[in-house]
Structure formats: structure tokens, C-alpha cells
Amino acid sequence: MSEVILVRTHYFDEILEGFCSRLQAESGRQVVALVDESKGTVAVPDAFGKVTLDFEKLTERGIYIPRDAAWRCGDYCYYAARLARPEATAFWLVEADVRFRMDHLSEFFDTFPGPDEVDFIVAGYHKSTSKWWWYGAMHAFSEQVYGCMYPLTRLSARAIDHLMTRRAEHSMVFQERLSKGEAGLSWPNDESFTATTLSCDGFICRDINGFGRTFHSKKTFRVGRPVSLRELETQPSDGQIHHPVVSGQSFLRKMKYSFSSLLKKEVPAEEIRGIFNTRLFLLVALETDPVTALKFHEDCEAALARSVS
Numbered sequence: 001m002s003e004v005i006l007v008r009t010h011y012f013d014e015i016l017e018g019f020c021s022r023l024q025a026e027s028g029r030q031v032v033a034l035v036d037e038s039k040g041t042v043a044v045p046d047a048f049g050k051v052t053l054d055f056e057k058l059t060e061r062g063i064y065i066p067r068d069a070a071w072r073c074g075d076y077c078y079y080a081a082r083l084a085r086p087e088a089t090a091f092w093l094v095e096a097d098v099r100f101r102m103d104h105l106s107e108f109f110d111t112f113p114g115p116d117e118v119d120f121i122v123a124g125y126h127k128s129t130s131k132w133w134w135y136g137a138m139h140a141f142s143e144q145v146y147g148c149m150y151p152l153t154r155l156s157a158r159a160i161d162h163l164m165t166r167r168a169e170h171s172m173v174f175q176e177r178l179s180k181g182e183a184g185l186s187w188p189n190d191e192s193f194t195a196t197t198l199s200c201d202g203f204i205c206r207d208i209n210g211f212g213r214t215f216h217s218k219k220t221f222r223v224g225r226p227v228s229l230r231e232l233e234t235q236p237s238d239g240q241i242h243h244p245v246v247s248g249q250s251f252l253r254k255m256k257y258s259f260s261s262l263l264k265k266e267v268p269a270e271e272i273r274g275i276f277n278t279r280l281f282l283l284v285a286l287e288t289d290p291v292t293a294l295k296f297h298e299d300c301e302a303a304l305a306r307s308v309s
Helices: 014-027 055-060 075-084 135-139 157-179 190-200 248-264 269-275 278-287 290-308
Strands: 003-009 030-035 049-052 090-095 099-101 120-127 146-156 205-207 240-242
Touching: 003 014, 003 075, 014 030, 030 075, 049 075, 055 075, 075 090, 075 157, 075 190, 090 157, 120 190, 135 190, 146 157, 146 190, 157 190, 190 205, 248 269, 248 278, 248 290, 269 290, 278 290
Parallel strands: 003 030, 003 090, 030 049, 120 205
Antiparallel strands: 090 146, 099 240, 120 146
16 A cells, blocks of 8 residues: 545535545545544445544553644644554545545646655645744744645655654643643644644655646635635636635535634725625525525624624
8 A cells, every 4th residue: 555545524424425436536546534533423435444533542642632633733633544554655634625626636646756755745835934823833842933734735654653753742841831830832733843843854845836737826725715615616627726615504604704704803894895795695695595695694794884883
């Protein structure tokens, strides 16, 4: 066995099954659901493998588990998979809200050299500054901090082993600081820890766009306001990776969160209306239903009215 594709999820529905089926059929790699079952058992079809994110096993290896580890620490998914599938030479970790708009997925997965040449492949790989949200947490462990985006990554087996060891080392230091009551402590997230540790410790790290083809841009691969899966599926292939792509109630929830974030940032009402325009509410209707979209529009307008009163 060489590379394995891990799909990071806490659920498994028909839409995700279709995505995993395409991944497995077109990539030439086994797909394994990397499942967070903290809220209950998740059934995965026999066509795919399954690895559960077991925090107890990681605790036994000396790794600190914050309360929000399932969200904050995507690198823990790699450790769980490495322990469960030690024969794999590398793992891709794909979040469930990533989509590839390509005629065939071999276009993407066959672009990259093997894990003997590159340890870490990721989008948005960069040297970070203090302006980045996660800079401070990682700067407590490293003078130079690197960053990236974690929705789609590949790690070599040797890189995973190294990261697991370093997380345990950092855990000892962090928990000692906690025991002393130090204020302002924050456990580094996956993006800051993985990119910084591997870059500073001599591993080969490269951006997904660094292999002769552009697979992502700030427009197609981002955090924040979601993309409608139903709309995306009607569009022609553009050779790009898209994130975050969601459907149904998940699309509505993320839109509500995006709207609330703009309000909290005190973005002017007219600017918010320019973002949450007629087209956007039509997408909500497409993903849910017209009544739900109308209610969301009315709630947004009421919230904007309160914000300027």
C-alpha cells in the first residue's frame, strides 16, 4: 500500500458517499473515512475503510487533547490513521466540504511526486507574521512561524511520525505551563503546528500550486462564506479545488454564521447587503426551500436594522 486518502468527517450521508466513490474510483487510491464519533457512531459503507479519531490512544502517547481538538487539531487525524494503517507511505487528508472540479481526479492526484521527495503538500503554505490569528500560539514554541490551510493536505509517513513525537514534547511543556497557572495560553492549531514544525525541522514542504499547475486561488479555496454544492455541480470543470462547499441545512447554517461574523466586525450595513444580495438568497432557496430563504432574508434585514438604530 502506498498513498491512502482520508476523508475527515463526523457524518456519512449519500452525498458524501458519492464524493468518496468518485475519489476512490478516479484517484487509484483507497479511501478511508476518518471519523469523529464523539457524538455517536457513524456507519460507513463497506466499500471504504474506516478509522475512528480515538483521543484516548493519543492521550496514551502523551498528546494533549484540548476540548475542541476535533476542530482545532486536524493533525490528530493523521496520527490516528498512521497508528491504524502503518503500512501506508503517505496520507491525503480531505475535508468533507472540499470538491474537485475536474474531468478526472487523476488530473490532481497524479501531479505530485511521491512522499520520498515531498513530505508535506498543502494549500496556502507561507511564512507567517504576528497578524495571523494562530501566530501567537505557535510562536511560544518556535521563533519562526509558518502557516497553511488544512482542508486538503498530504503528509509522508515519516513526517507524521515526527509530528506525533513533537506534539507529545510540546504537550509536556504546555501542560506544565497550565499547571503553573500561566495566563493567555493557547494550544497551536493544525495549520500552525504542522507547517512550522516540518519547515523548521528540515522536511520538504510545498504548496499544491508549486508543481507546474495552479489548482487553487483565493476565490476558489478559502474559509468563510460557503459555496452551494448544487450550484457548483451545474458548472463546467474549471480544474480547481473548491472549499468550503456544502448543501442543504449546512449551507444555511454557514451562511448564518457568515452573516453574524460580518455584524460582529461592524461591517457597514450596505456593504453587507452587497454580499447578502438577491443571488445569495436564491442560492439559499436552491439548497433549502423558498420559505426558508425568505425567512433568512427577513431575519437578516431585521438584524441590519437593529445594528444601525
